[in-house]
Amino acid sequence: MTESSTLRSRLRTAALALTAAVVLASCAQDAPQDTWDPAGSEAQKIHDLQWPIFLIAGIVGLIVFAVVAVCVVKFKDRGQPIPEQTHGKAWLEYLFIALPAVLLAGIAVPSVAVIIELNDTDNADCVVNVTGQQWWWEYDYPIAGDGSICGYMPSGESGSIVTSGQMVIPTDAKVVIRGTSRDVIHSFWVPRLNGKRDMVPGRLHTWNFHADRPGIYAGQCAEFCGLSHANMRMEIVALDPVDFQAWIDNQLEPYQSPEDGTLAADGEAEFIAQCARCHQVDGLTDADGELVVAHPEDQVYSGAAPNLTNFATRNTFAGATWDLLTEECRDDVWEADPENFGERYLAGVDRDCLNAIDLRAWLRDAPAMKPMYTEPEQLEATDGLVRGMPYLALSEDQIDSLVAYLLERK
Numbered sequence: 001m002t003e004s005s006t007l008r009s010r011l012r013t014a015a016l017a018l019t020a021a022v023v024l025a026s027c028a029q030d031a032p033q034d035t036w037d038p039a040g041s042e043a044q045k046i047h048d049l050q051w052p053i054f055l056i057a058g059i060v061g062l063i064v065f066a067v068v069a070v071c072v073v074k075f076k077d078r079g080q081p082i083p084e085q086t087h088g089k090a091w092l093e094y095l096f097i098a099l100p101a102v103l104l105a106g107i108a109v110p111s112v113a114v115i116i117e118l119n120d121t122d123n124a125d126c127v128v129n130v131t132g133q134q135w136w137w138e139y140d141y142p143i144a145g146d147g148s149i150c151g152y153m154p155s156g157e158s159g160s161i162v163t164s165g166q167m168v169i170p171t172d173a174k175v176v177i178r179g180t181s182r183d184v185i186h187s188f189w190v191p192r193l194n195g196k197r198d199m200v201p202g203r204l205h206t207w208n209f210h211a212d213r214p215g216i217y218a219g220q221c222a223e224f225c226g227l228s229h230a231n232m233r234m235e236i237v238a239l240d241p242v243d244f245q246a247w248i249d250n251q252l253e254p255y256q257s258p259e260d261g262t263l264a265a266d267g268e269a270e271f272i273a274q275c276a277r278c279h280q281v282d283g284l285t286d287a288d289g290e291l292v293v294a295h296p297e298d299q300v301y302s303g304a305a306p307n308l309t310n311f312a313t314r315n316t317f318a319g320a321t322w323d324l325l326t327e328e329c330r331d332d333v334w335e336a337d338p339e340n341f342g343e344r345y346l347a348g349v350d351r352d353c354l355n356a357i358d359l360r361a362w363l364r365d366a367p368a369m370k371p372m373y374t375e376p377e378q379l380e381a382t383d384g385l386v387r388g389m390p391y392l393a394l395s396e397d398q399i400d401s402l403v404a405y406l407l408e409r410k
């Protein structure tokens with residue numbers, strides 16, 4: 001190749017790379033996990049920091065590129081004699097030490113200040129316990145001494161609320177999560193509300209969330225945590241105070257058995273037989289009137305499975321990876337104006353809106369949708385405990401009744 005054709009091909013590669021970068025960047029237009037589109041005060045602080053730092057780093061980068069380019073052209077080997085070797089210039093060396101030191105200090109001071117601010121988890125309006133496990137998030141709302149939950153007093157009797165996938169919080173409140181993990185290290189990350197926080201077994205890490213407007217904010221586990229790490233997502237659902245109160249009251253409604261003779265009643269019996277050893281449904285009683293209590297610690301490696309008491313009030317399942325709503329109904333919720341959002345979210349899932357295809361596929365063979373180490377030969381390391389929901393060999397009739405039962409859980 002001649003010199004000019006090498007140069008031309010290099011220029012072409014550079015132009016291609018630049019075009020790809022511009023095209024990819026514009027794909028991020030309506031990305032739900034955009035760190036450049038903060039929706040809460042914590043993310044705003046990070047955003048206010050990353051702009052000037054990118055700017056400084058960008059300018060430094062351009063200067064470095066320019067100097068390298070000049071050197072490449074000017075000092076190219078054209079057979080000229082090697083220049084005389086000198087010690088160099090002391091003032092230039094001091095400058096090259098002082099300049100980065102000043103720049104780094106300039107970046108460090110505001111960065112450390114923001115890190116300290118983000119870590120201030122005192123004076124919470126609302127506390128939620130968050131537990132990561134392979135491969136979903138559990139949210140459990142502690143009851144304060146006065147019976148309030150997340151700063152709100154239930155209209156009826158207070159009680160425990162345990163959910164999964166979607167964490168529901170009130171807007172305009174300082175929400176502090178107390179996070180840990182039941183198996184390996186996970187990381188809680190909802191980019192439009194705050195940065196990442198690792199969730200580590202045996203430790204308790206706190207982190208802040210403050211949503212300005214009602215809406216759904218998507219995130220994903222940001223620490224590689226095994227086979228289905230990519231299927232471990234989470235969503236924070238922010239509701240305005242009136243809607244949040246309604247959500248709390250609805251979660252605490254006492255359990256109601258399906259009417260006798262209905263498909264859902266068959267589903268309840270099926271659920272007690274097949275599912276209740278892992279999944280808790282609060283208030284569920286068996287044929288003898290005894291409370292049915294799940295014991296996932298004997299079944300699942302992490303010792304937990306999602307609480308399904310109010311399953312049909314969420315709109316995603318299995319690590320917020322699949323929609324419980326059809327695409328149309330989902331868009332109605334996700335794209336609602338902040339004023340209408342709460343009402344639509346609180347409607348939950350009904351038969352017309354149910355994404356029956358994915359839910360049925362899940363019940364038919366969960367490990368086929370989400371790889372989960374549930375095969376017998378994979379259980380040696382865990383003393384026979386599964387890491388996810390196993391294949392249960394259900395018939396289509398059993399699935400019909402279970403879906404009918406799950407739809408009533410709201």
Ligand SMILES: [Cu+2]
Nearest residue numbers: 186221225232
């Ligand atoms: Cu994870």
